[in-house]
Amino acid sequence: SCTKHEVCDEAFTLGKLSCEGKTKLVYDINSTTPGRCLIVSKDTITAGNGAKKNIMEGKAEMSTSTNASAMQILNDVGIKTSFIKVVNKNRTFAWKCHMIPIEWVIRRVATGSFIRRNVGVKEGYRFAPPKLETFFKDDENDDPQWGREVLEEAKLKCGDIEITSHLIDMMEKMSVTIFEVMEKAWQTKDVSLIDMKIEFGIRCDTNEVILADVIDNDSWRIWPSGDKRLMKDKQVYRNLKTITNNDMKNLKENYSWVSEQLGEVAESFRDQTKSTTVAIFMGSPKDMAHCNSIKASCSDLGVNCTLHVSSNGLGPVISGNTVLPVINCPPPSPQWCTADIWSSLRLPSGLGCATLLDPQAAALCSAQILAQRNPAVWARLRVKQMKNFLDLKQSNAELK
Structure with missing residues (x-):
């Protein structure tokens, strides 16, 4: 149950050990909220599927913190994950999932095992779009790489759900999107995300495919300033031939x-959302419903709005008095609809404001402009694109 040092807001009792990995344990729990489990991190660092193993004091706490920050970033921009909240320094509440035994590896830069498996590709080759690979989780056979055909023909079953080509399409799209969001997040610290591994699960209570497991410093390669010599991830440990006390100290400093x-990036993403503002001007309070529709769509994209009542002829007049981008979105009226639209489209020379008729489109256009300088808004737009794809795939699958 909770102690005074823990962050949880309800009592729970620990159930049976559901599974144990090299760096964590997963327990069933009994509480007032069903469908959850408890992830307990270990102070263990491993390489080579456990062939190399050491205890690194404090790693569990750093892993829990790193995972919480990564999942906060992803949750905030609309990615569905198993993460719920931190319980204490090495424990996390998560939604219970049937884990899909596939490791998805997304690469921006060719390095490590990729160049060993693909002779002729030089280290540093940049993938655009990111390169996606899948590996079947099987320690005894060193996690063999599976092509798309093998994955489809395996017809894996997790819980009551079969992993069909439709679900594989969805996970491919989610994998690349998750990578690109985290890549954008790390760029705010001048850190290059080189590659990353993730896992998905079928959420037990909803049967949704969600990002599951843990994302921590064992999950990726990161190179500050894009310089491999400055790497801060687990590859430093993999490269060690012998391990001294000083090596472990340096590793701990890297993980810290x-x-x-x-953690700073996660908070920065939230601050960027709060500080981004679009000003909406209306001709009169009669346009309030129309403007509130724009505001609601902006809010969904992480963009704050302020509302102002000014005068008629707003778009062209404002455009002539500012260097900021101006978007016309006139509320159509039954009597003057055509005239209202033409007054926004037909502008005097020297003016350059865009005109969009749909409030949601106006909000989207403003977010796309802001996204050029705001990573948090960029990430929300990227996730919106992913969701559009997933919705279409789901609708098509339901027809079949």
Whole structure:
């Protein structure tokens, strides 16, 4: 149950050990909210599927913190994850999932095992779009790589759900989007996300495919300033031939640095959303419903709005008096609809404001402009694109 040092807001009792991995344990729990589990991180660092193993004091706490920050970023921009909240320094509440035994590896830069498996590709080759690979989780056979055909023909079943080509399409799209969001997040610290591994699960209570497991400093390669010599991730441990006390000290400093930096990024993403503002001007209070529709759509994209009542002829007049981008979105009226639209489209020379008729489109256009300088808004737009794809795939699958 909770102690005074824990962050949880309800009592729970620990159930049976559901599974144990190399760096964590997963327990069933009994509480007033069903469908959850408890993830307990270990102070263990491993490589080579456990062939190399050491205890690194404090790693569990740093892993929990790093994972919480990564999941906060992803949750905030609309990615569905298993993460719920931190319980204490090495424990996390998560939604219970049937784990899909596939490791999805997304690469921006060719390095490590990729160049060993693909002779002729030089280290540093940049993938655009990111390169996606899948590996079947099987320690005894060193996690063999599976092509798309193998994954489809395997017809894996998780819980009551079969992993169909439709679900594989969805996970491919989610994998690349998750990578690009985290890549954008790390760029705010001048850190290059080189590659990343993730896992998905079928949420037990909803049967949704969601990002599951843990994202921490064991999950990626990160190179500050894009310089491999400055790497801060687990590859430093993999590269060690012998391990001294000083090596372990340096490793711990790396993991602590990553935890602190990503925590700052997570908070920065929330601050960027709060500080981004679009000003909406209306001709009179009669346009309030129309403007509130624009405001609601902006809010969904992480953009704050302020409302102002000014005068008629707003778009062209404002455009002639500012260097900021101006978007016309006139509320159509039955009597003057055509005239209202033409007054926004037909502008005097020297003016350059866009005209959009749909409030949601106006909000989207403003967010796209702001996204050029605001990583948090960029990430929300990227996730919106992903969701549009997923919705279409789901609708098509339901027809079949």
